[in-house]
Amino acid sequence: xxxxxxxFTDEQLDAYQDCTFFTRKEILRLHGRxxxxxxxxxxxxxxxxxxxxxxxxLIINMPELKENPFKERIVESFSEDGEGSLSFNDFVDMFSVxxxxxxxxxKAIYAFKIYDFNTDNFICKADLEKTLNKLTRxxxxxxxxxxxxxxxxxxxxxxxxxxxxxxxxxxxxxKAPDFLSTFHIRI
Amino acid sequence: ERKKEKKREKIxxxxxxxxxxxxxxxxxxxxxxxxxxxKKKEKVKQKRKKKRKxxxxxxxxxKKRIRLHTNLVEDILKKYRRKILFTNxxxxxxPVDFHLGTEMMVWFLFFLFCDSFQKWMKFQRDxxxxxxxxxxxxxKIKEIESHFGSSVASYFIFLRWMYGINMILxxxxxxxxxxxxxxxxxxxxxxxxxxxxxxxxxxxxNFATLWDFSGFAQYxxxxxxxxxxxRTIGWLKFRMPLSYFxxxxxxxxxxxMIVIRTMAKNANDDGGGDxxxxxxxxxxxxxxxxxxxxxxxxxxxxxxxxxxxxEAIVEEQESRKEENIHxxxxxxxxxxxxxxxxxxxxxxxxxxxxxxxxxxxxxGLENYGWWERNEVNTVMSLLGMxxxxxxxxxxxxxxxxxxxxxxxxxxxxxxxxxxxxxxFIIALMDEINLKLEEEKIVKYNMTIWEASLxxxxxxxxxxxxxxxxxxxxxxxxxxxxxxxxxxxxxxxVSDMMTTYITILIGDFLRAVFVRFFNYCWCWDLEYGxxxxxxxxxxxxxxxxxxxxxxxxxxxxxxxCLPAINVFRLHTSMYLQCWAVMCCNVPQERVFKASRSxxxxxxxxLFILFxxxxxxxxxxxxxxxxxxxxxxxxxxxxxxVISETLEHDFPSWxxxxxxxxxxxxxxxxFILLMVLSIYYLNATSKSYKEANLxxxxxxxxxRIENY
Numbered sequence: 058x059x060x061x062x063x064x065f066t067d068e069q070l071d072a073y074q075d076c077t078f079f080t081r082k083e084i085l086r087l088h089g090r091x092x093x094x095x096x097x098x099x100x101x102x103x104x105x106x107x108x109x110x111x112x113x114x115l116i117i118n119m120p121e122l123k124e125n126p127f128k129e130r131i132v133e134s135f136s137e138d139g140e141g142s143l144s145f146n147d148f149v150d151m152f153s154v155x156x157x158x159x160x161x162x163x164k165a166i167y168a169f170k171i172y173d174f175n176t177d178n179f180i181c182k183a184d185l186e187k188t189l190n191k192l193t194r195x196x197x198x199x200x201x202x203x204x205x206x207x208x209x210x211x212x213x214x215x216x217x218x219x220x221x222x223x224x225x226x227x228x229x230x231x232k233a234p235d236f237l238s239t240f241h242i243r244i
Numbered sequence: 245e246r247k248k249e250k251k252r253e254k255i256x257x258x259x260x261x262x263x264x265x266x267x268x269x270x271x272x273x274x275x276x277x278x279x280x281x282x283k284k285k286e287k288v289k290q291k292r293k294k295k296r297k298x299x300x301x302x303x304x305x306x307k308k309r310i311r312l313h314t315n316l317v318e319d320i321l322k323k324y325r326r327k328i329l330f331t332n333x334x335x336x337x338x339p340v341d342f343h344l345g346t347e348m349m350v351w352f353l354f355f356l357f358c359d360s361f362q363k364w365m366k367f368q369r370d371x372x373x374x375x376x377x378x379x380x381x382x383x384k385i386k387e388i389e390s391h392f393g394s395s396v397a398s399y400f401i402f403l404r405w406m407y408g409i410n411m412i413l414x415x416x417x418x419x420x421x422x423x424x425x426x427x428x429x430x431x432x433x434x435x436x437x438x439x440x441x442x443x444x445x446x447x448x449x450n451f452a453t454l455w456d457f458s459g460f461a462q463y464x465x466x467x468x469x470x471x472x473x474x475r476t477i478g479w480l481k482f483r484m485p486l487s488y489f490x491x492x493x494x495x496x497x498x499x500x501m502i503v504i505r506t507m508a509k510n511a512n513d514d515g516g517g518d519x520x521x522x523x524x525x526x527x528x529x530x531x532x533x534x535x536x537x538x539x540x541x542x543x544x545x546x547x548x549x550x551x552x553x554x555e556a557i558v559e560e561q562e563s564r565k566e567e568n569i570h571x572x573x574x575x576x577x578x579x580x581x582x583x584x585x586x587x588x589x590x591x592x593x594x595x596x597x598x599x600x601x602x603x604x605x606x607x608g609l610e611n612y613g614w615w616e617r618n619e620v621n622t623v624m625s626l627l628g629m630x631x632x633x634x635x636x637x638x639x640x641x642x643x644x645x646x647x648x649x650x651x652x653x654x655x656x657x658x659x660x661x662x663x664x665x666x667x668f669i670i671a672l673m674d675e676i677n678l679k680l681e682e683e684k685i686v687k688y689n690m691t692i693w694e695a696s697l698x699x700x701x702x703x704x705x706x707x708x709x710x711x712x713x714x715x716x717x718x719x720x721x722x723x724x725x726x727x728x729x730x731x732x733x734x735x736x737v738s739d740m741m742t743t744y745i746t747i748l749i750g751d752f753l754r755a756v757f758v759r760f761f762n763y764c765w766c767w768d769l770e771y772g773x774x775x776x777x778x779x780x781x782x783x784x785x786x787x788x789x790x791x792x793x794x795x796x797x798x799x800x801x802x803x804c805l806p807a808i809n810v811f812r813l814h815t816s817m818y819l820q821c822w823a824v825m826c827c828n829v830p831q832e833r834v835f836k837a838s839r840s841x842x843x844x845x846x847x848x849l850f851i852l853f854x855x856x857x858x859x860x861x862x863x864x865x866x867x868x869x870x871x872x873x874x875x876x877x878x879x880x881x882x883x884v885i886s887e888t889l890e891h892d893f894p895s896w897x898x899x900x901x902x903x904x905x906x907x908x909x910x911x912x913f914i915l916l917m918v919l920s921i922y923y924l925n926a927t928s929k930s931y932k933e934a935n936l937x938x939x940x941x942x943x944x945x946r947i948e949n950y
Binding site for chain 2: 071074080081082120121123124125126127155168172185188189192193194196197203204206208209212213215223226229230232233235238239240241242243
């Protein structure tokens with residue numbers, strides 16, 4: 058409608074709007090944020106689909122993620138190579154899933170990935186301990202940690218294998234009243 | 245002679261050559277022209293070929309697109325459905341309700357084989373972009389969210405939602421009531437009801453009178469009394485009294501609809517009910533607020549998570565301990581008793597103060613100073629300031645779980661405000677009755693006054709030409725409706741002033757004091773008393789809800805109230821955003837906002853219901869004033885409906901309406917609705933029970949497998 062931008066072609070913008078929950082303005086703003094993290098690496102012109110990935114260190118220094126104890130895990134679960142480097146598509150994908158408009162089921166899938174530290178598709182006791190330590194900055198004693206982890210497995214584990222599969226996790230998180238409002242990053 | 249002949253022959257030959265040359269030239273020209281024509285034809289042919297090729301290409305492209313569409317459209321539909329279902333998570337709702345999901349289904353089938361399918365998608369997307377761009381204050385709220393967490397931001401989102409509702413109410417009252425009267429009604433000074441009485445003219449333009457909403461402010465479109473009771477006004481034949489009545493009823497109806505709609509939406513999002521079976525899991529996976537971007541807030545959040553885990557662990561370990569039931573029960577009873585005493589005391593104080601103000605009013609308000617005139621309003625505002633802290637102190641006796649304590653607190657403050665509001669209304673009713681009595685006297689005096697005008701020049705019982713009297717000199721009835729409107733407006737304005745002054749003094753000056761006097765003070769001001777203030781979410785939300793209740797009650801009598809409220813909310817948003825960022829610190833226990841939102845909505849609904857009661861009572865049972873307002877001259881305000889049915893609708897419509905409003909039909913209908921409510925309630929209870937049983941089965945199955 059008159060505002061000519063040369064970063065993306067119209068088809069690219071439409072494709073982004075189809076695949077994510079963002080509007081056109083937000084996608085352009087996201088590109089601005091992606092660009093200012095590494096102005097010499099990220100091109101302003103994305104019409105040719107350049108293959109540019111930013112390393113994890115740059116992304117976890119974003120103000121939205123800086124204070125998050127799970128920032129490394131978040132970035133790792135959205136990166137294609139699992140090492141934490143995000144292309145622009147992964148970047149947009151990440152914020153789209155974490156935005157307010159993503160549905161509960163989608164968020165649950167990614168939350169499971171984030172909390173699964175050893176990426177074995179199960180949240181086992183070790184994963185729970187790591188989560189707890191990150192959440193409380195290691196202020197709880199060892200007994201308290203074991204007690205909490207045991208309680209969690211007792212509450213959520215439905216199939217009785219001693220660890221949380223995706224079905225258990227989803228079942229538990231779908232009833233959580235706070236999940237949608239806390240698992241949300243505004244950008 | 246031969247030479248002449250030879251010359252002649254030469255000349256002839258020359259001519260012949262010349263002719264030949266001309267012929268050649270002609271043929272050459274013709275050839276050139278032919279060539280040109282041929283070239284043109286060829287060009288035209290090529291163009292046509294190109295066009296044909298283009299058309300074929302487009303056809304091929306269309307076929308490709310259709311094939312692509314049929315593959316991709318399913319995916320797109322799924323994503324759109326998800327997006328649309330959850331775009332309305334915002335509290336802000338625009339009046340245009342664009343159900344993209346269902347619309348998409350219908351139009352998709354139609355436009356699938358049209359070229360404009362893509363254009364339609366683009367239009368929808370642009371409209372969505374436009375809608376999100378219209379949402380105000382998004383960046384401000386995001387900033388507050390990142391510093392203070394989702395709980396404080398929920399207050400501002402609630403405020404923004406209220407602003408939206410008030411904008412619509414303002415649009416209704418302004419566009420359908422105030423503007424038509426201002427444009428098409430009789431101007432100021434043409435009728436007695438539209439003119440400042442002679443006695444008040446001297447002070448009518450003073451700032452003090454205008455601030456009090458009397459003088460010129462009273463005799464304007466802002467209040468009920470200005471409106472004329474002509475059935476139609478202006479060249480548009482705009483039915484003013486009908487519009488006034490319908491706007492009043494319509495704004496209440498709209499408010500009900502939107503509150504219930506938001507409540508239903510929130511109930512769906514809630515995730516179903518009181519579940520404590522995943523306590524620790526939820527603490528582990530949903531306690532970190534991903535919105536936090538500020539290191540200070542993050543520190544607070546880590547601390548609060550740790551304490552909450554420790555609390556839960558302690559509770560789990562001590563869940564079998566028996567506490568001293570009798571002591572806690574006694575303390576709780578004592579606390580409730582104290583709270584009841586406070587409530588009763590405040591109610592009596594309001595009642596007493598209102599009685600006194602009635603006495604002052606009888607003796608004429610001019611004899612008393614500012615305090616006596618504004619006693620009621622200031623006392624109510626002061627009570628609203630101090631009683632909640634008193635309730636806070638009392639609640640420390642009770643030793644409840646913090647969330648339950650907060651609910652009790654909210655409930656008590658709610659009762660306090662309710663009691664105050666209702667005593668206020670009862671006082672108003674007393675005043676109305678007084679004014680009605682006064683009206684009878686004024687009516688009687690009017691006849692005497694009219695007779696005195698004619699001064700006995702014309703014998704009685706004969707028609708006489710009306711004498712021109714300046715409208716300012718005509719004796720006036722006490723317009724009780726305008727008086728009611730004025731009271732509400734004054735209350736709103738004083739409430740607004742109190743809030744702003746509280747913010748400035750209570751938060752800002754305190755912060756300035758703590759910040760700058762910390763260097764020369766004996767103890768650490770920032771950590772000990774008084775330190776920086778925290779944002780009082782519940783108090784502010786309740787204030788907002790009650791303010792809205794007053795608007796709903798008073799907007800029928802003072803069409804300017806929604807406008808004043810829009811102004812108030814607008815400035816309040818900016819002032820409070822600034823105050824929060826500048827003077828407040830994040831709370832220690834970052835309060836979770838998700839479930840209590842429906843609690844606030846429920847209170848709002850209750851207040852809405854209560855606010856409509858007085859308005860409906862006055863409409864139905866009190867006769868309107870005889871000389872002011874759009875219903876003057878009628879015995880009851882709702883008669884405007886029957887009048888409209890008589891004049892503007894065909895006769896059979898009136899008959900049908902008459903049958904429909906027959907009590908014999910209405911009562912069975914009400915009975916049917918009550919029965920259906922009972923049935924739905926029973927089915928929902930049975931579903932809940934079935935749900936519980938299934939949960940128990942799941943648990944037993946889980947234990948078996950374990």
